[in-house]
Amino acid sequence: MKSIKTFVAIIALSASFGSFAAQSVSVTDSTLSGAEAQIAAQAQQAGASSYHITEAYNGNQVHMTAELTK
Numbered sequence: 001m002k003s004i005k006t007f008v009a010i011i012a013l014s015a016s017f018g019s020f021a022a023q024s025v026s027v028t029d030s031t032l033s034g035a036e037a038q039i040a041a042q043a044q045q046a047g048a049s050s051y052h053i054t055e056a057y058n059g060n061q062v063h064m065t066a067e068l069t070k
Contacts, residue, residue: 022069024065024067024068025043025065026066027039027063027064029062029064030061030062032056032058032062032064034062035056035062039051039053039064043066043068046068048068048070049069049070050069051066051068052066052067053066
């Protein structure tokens, strides 16, 4: 019985830590500020508490990737 309770506790803790996992999003825009605005909008829509831009590439268009954190 004790091993079952331990197993259930481990599964519950794993599930709670999984809900805090970061989510990655990518956007494309013609300007850096436009791309960041899209990232911010996606973060708000996803209910993220913050975002961290991990990549920004400026060629013909801006490609930006960010990690959303809940």
